[in-house]
Amino acid sequence: MELPRSQRLFAWLDERFNLSPLIDFMKKKEVPIHRHTIWYYMGGVSLFLFLIQLFTGILLLLYYQPGEASAYDSIRFIMNKVPFGWLFRSIHSWGANLFVLFIFVHMFSTFFTRAYRKPRELTWVTGFVLLVLAMAFGFSGYLLPWNELAFFATKVGTDIAGVLPVVGDAIKLVLRGGEDVTGATLTRFYAFHIALIPAIFTVFLGLHLLFVQRQGMHEPESVAGLPPERKKMIPFFPNFLLRDIFAWLIVLNVLLFLSVFFPWELGVEADPLAPAPSGIRPEWYFMFMFQTLKFIPPHVLGIEGEVLGVLAFSVAGLAWLLVPFWEIREKDSDRLKPMALIGFLALAFIIVMTIVGYLV
Amino acid sequence: MAESRRKFLNILIGGGIVGWLASVLYPVVSFLKPPALPEANVSALKVGPVADFAAGSSRIVKFGRTPVLLVRLDSGDFRAFAATCTHLDCTVQYRTDKKDIWCACHNGIYDLMGRNVSGPPPRPLEQFVATEIEGEIVVSRLEA
Amino acid sequence: MISRPKSYLFTLLLTAGLGYPAVAQDVPEGLQEDQCVVCHTDLEALPENFVFDNVHMRPRMSCAGCHGGDRTTDDEEIAHAGDFVGVPTAEAIPSFCGSCHSDINYMRQFQPSASTDQVSQYFTSAHGQALRQGDENVATCISCHTSHATLPASDGRSSVHPFNVPDMCNGCHGDAALMAEYGFRTNQYGDFVESVHGTALLERQDIGAPACNDCHGNHGAMPPGIQSIENVCGMCHVNNAEFFESTPMAVAFAEEGLHACEECHGIHDVAKTFDDMVGVGDESVCTMCHDEGDRGYEVADSIHAQLVMLKSVQDSAQVLLERVQNIGMDDVEISYSLRDANESLIQARTAVHSFEPEKTGELTDKGVESARAAMAMANEEIEGFRFRRFGFGIATLFITVLTVALFFKIREIESSRAS
Structure with a gap:
């Protein structure tokens, strides 16, 4: 008996690539459903936003001309001469912000549900690296339209990197491609934004996703302890995937709404010779660090305040990266859970400093 | 009942996907189609066949954001200058009878090399290049 | 007699070995045989303000060209005999310079199109006429051109280069004691420096701006009369x-x-002009003669209103243009239209001197029209930025439909599984 054509094709492929175990794996893959399930979507949404960034980024590449003389004009050209150019540019700008936002949410939900614990230490580490890379994406992409705000924000941002002891000057020089922020910086940031960071990001994203697939979804303690008959599981395929798509569509709708109704502006072309305008601000996800540095007094214990601040953030970042390896295990008798407290303080600090940054 | 509901739902999903794809593809395809002026910075502008310009005539063409005065000299040669007077940014014109470039605002006068020869203009006009390519005049920026 | 190369060697040895003053090094090439130059340099007896770049310091002209004497001998007596003239008196200077500068046959050897009317013009000037009357305090050729640092007016070091002219004239005209004899004011320089012409010339170093001589004349210097101003x-x-x-x-x-x-x-003290100079306000110049009720007063008022009107429309259009640029919409045509408005304003300001509101009004109307057109285009762009994009709601609609359908689909799948 002749098999249907689709099955013959599958058989042909299976013979060569041994797909059956993969299919079995996907069929068996299940996702636990409980009151914390909502946090499972955050990673998927971040991934979806990354794909949108990739797609709109490639489209923008078709018209963008890096270079001090052409960058601003080419974005203006994209925004008012290329059909729907304004839309893709607006989506790319808004998408970048939502991307970083969802990674933050994803990270904190992971932290509070203790999903970083054994065996998921490396999933956490790769995830944190992805967050840093996403912020680097934002920082480098912000300069590309070559407008006044971005120009001075880049100046301030690279200056901050420059205060690091020993390596600071070298980092600043490499980032700027010279002593100052110039057209050379623009060329570099362009290279970082479209080649270097995407390449590294893809590697870490691959690892991150691979780890998730190998280990399955993490169950919070409150759920994991339940007897099997009280646990609810649904198949990943198609049930959870459809739910994922459902979440993506909502995010896409929000993204489109923002892009269409609050289109991203272009600003004034950067003039390296003009004095810095007032109100220079970094992107919101750098605001808490920027604002903290402003609050540190110029000299603390004989060390320059800014140096101290940058060092403190570096140490804090490193500690956060290594959370799975030094976690303070709480005892059942503890009324205050130490890790929850740390996470809460970190989150509160970020939120308060960000708000203060925008109010001051 | 359940069957018809399922059918309806499937149609809705199928239609939604098609509509969504169309609303993605339409902007993408439009985006890929290059606009009339395919570049942000105009680097060269075709202004028409040589035959359209009589000797001793002139025309102002919009070179991106800069108006450019294109003059065909009596000798048949073409010259191009930024049509912006260097005094107060009025638009200059070629005077066929007097064979000079003139700004009506304050009577500033430039020669046919674009040099300021009398009146208030402090500097010569910015030069552009007019080249004949296959019978057509192309205006471009003077390379620095 | 020692042959030339040997004498050269001899000098070299002397200068190197004995620290003999090296005359040949100070005197420029071509004048090293000129004994006037050699001796006076050597004795450090060159005139005050003397420079070697002086136009007259060329072979066969140099000192003896004006002062006479023999340039070929190093014998002081012989050199200063014959037609030698020492320091000429002020009265003699015009003819002293004029002996060459008024002689076209002589001058055209150097400059085929040289003018030779300087001396005759000079005697038409107030300076020249006073000199004729025997007043030796007045300016002669060397007062302006200097005696021994004479350089062409195009040379930045020259006393008669446009940048230096105001200072040079002020040397006498700013001298209160000297001017008191003639009953002249001495505030011209101070006024000029502050004026639109003075700042352009001296601060901006714009050679197109006038120095004293551009209005008063060079050699025939006189204040312009009523008819000529x-x-x-x-x-x-x-x-x-x-x-x-x-x-x-x-x-x-x-x-x-x-x-x-x-x-x-x-x-x-000509100041930069501004729109309130015309009209009936505090800064108006019209009200110096015109009073409320007369025709001139009305004309001034209406011309002023026209200018102010255009300027304010133009300013609003400018604000809109900046907004359009900031949001990244198309500003090219708006800029062109605003350019036209600006051009009309400039022309209307010039046309103020017709004192005809019809003439200025025609121009300001044209300008207002261009500026309004720019505003309309700018508003269209801004509207487009905000509202044209509502059309994209269609995509959002599809996505919403899809989302809702998906929601029910998920429920359906999951309920069928549960049952």
Whole structure:
């Protein structure tokens, strides 16, 4: 008996690539459903936003001309001469912000549900690296339209990197491609934004996703302890995937709404010779660090305040990266859970400093 | 009942996907189609066949954001200058009878090399290049 | 007699070995055989203000070219005999310089198109006439050109280079004691430096701006008379002068003995103009003569209103343009239209000198029209930025439908599984 054509094709492929175990794996893959399930979507949404960034980024590449003389004009050209150019540019700008936002949410939900614990230490580490890379994406992409705000924000941002002891000057020089922020910086940031960071990001994203697939979804303690008959599981395929798509569509709708109704502006072309305008601000996800540095007094214990601040953030970042390896295990008798407290303080600090940054 | 509901739902999903794809593809395809002026910075502008310009005539063409005065000299040669007077940014014109470039605002006068020869203009006009390519005049920026 | 190369060697040895003053090194090439130059350099007896770059310091001219004597001998007596003239008196200077500069046959060897009327012009000037009367305090050729640092006016080091002229004239005209003898004021330089001309010339170093001589003349220097002042200003401000000439005001000014441009704009202190100079406000110059009720007063008021109107429309359009640029919409045509408006404003400001509201109004109307067109285009762009994009709601609609359908689909799948 002749098999249907689709099955013959599958058989042909299976013979060569041994797909059956993969299919079995996907069929068996299940996702636990409980009151914390909502946090499972955050990673998927971040991934979806990354794909949108990739797609709109490639489209923008078709018209963008890096270079001090052409960058601003080419974005203006994209925004008012290329059909729907304004839309893709607006989506790319808004998408970048939502991307970083969802990674933050994803990270904190992971932290509070203790999903970083054994065996998921490396999933956490790769995830944190992805967050840093996403912020680097934002920082480098912000300069590309070559407008006044971005120009001075880049100046301030690279200056901050420059205060690091020993390596600071070298980092600043490499980032700027010279002593100052110039057209050379623009060329570099362009290279970082479209080649270097995407390449590294893809590697870490691959690892991150691979780890998730190998280990399955993490169950919070409150759920994991339940007897099997009280646990609810649904198949990943198609049930959870459809739910994922459902979440993506909502995010896409929000993204489109923002892009269409609050289109991203272009600003004034950067003039390296003009004095810095007032109100220079970094992107919101750098605001808490920027604002903290402003609050540190110029000299603390004989060390320059800014140096101290940058060092403190570096140490804090490193500690956060290594959370799975030094976690303070709480005892059942503890009324205050130490890790929850740390996470809460970190989150509160970020939120308060960000708000203060925008109010001051 | 359940069957018809399922059918309806499937149609809705199928239609939604098609509509969504169309609303993605339409902007993408439009985006890929290059606009009339395919570049942000105009680097060269075709202004028409040589035959359209009589000797001793002139025309102002919009070179991106800069108006450019294109003059065909009596000798048949073409010259191009930024049509912006260097005094107060009025638009200059070629005077066929007097064979000079003139700004009506304050009577500033430039020669046919674009040099300021009398009146208030402090500097010569910015030069552009007019080249004949296959019978057509192309205006471009003077390379620095 | 020692042959030339040997004498050269001998000198070299002497200078190297004995520290003998190396005359040959100070004197430029070509003048090393000129004994006047050699000796006077050697003895450090060159005239005050002497420079070797002086136009006259060339072979076969140099010192003896003007002062006479024999340049070929190093014998002091012989050199200073014959037609030698020492320091000429002030009275003798015009003819001293004129012996060459008034002789076209001589001058055209150097400059085929040289003019040779300087001395004759000089005697038409106030300076020259006073010199004729025996007043030796007045300016002669060397007062302006210097005696021994004479350089062409195009040379930045020259006393008569445009940047240096105001200072040079002020050397005498700013000397209160000297000017008191003639009953002259000494504030011209101070006024000029502050004026629009002075700042352009001296601060901006714009050689197109006038120095003293551009209005007063070079060699025939005189203050311009009533009839000539508008022509003097009109040399550069052509359109303004043309408008003014054909007005009844020009006639009235002449009858009253008023100086055309000067009455409103001043003389040496000509300031940058502004729109409130015309009209009936505090800064208006019109109200110096015109009072409420007369026709001139009304004209001034309406011209002022026209200018202010155009300027304010233009300013609003400019604000909109900046907004359009900031949001990244198309600003090219708006900029072109605003350019036209600006051009009309500039022309209307010049046309103020016709004192005809019809003429200025025509221009300001044109300008207002261009500026309004720019505003309309700008508003369209801004509207487009906000509202044209509602059309994209269609995509959002599809996604919403899809989302809702998906929601029910998920429920359906999951309920069928549960049952």
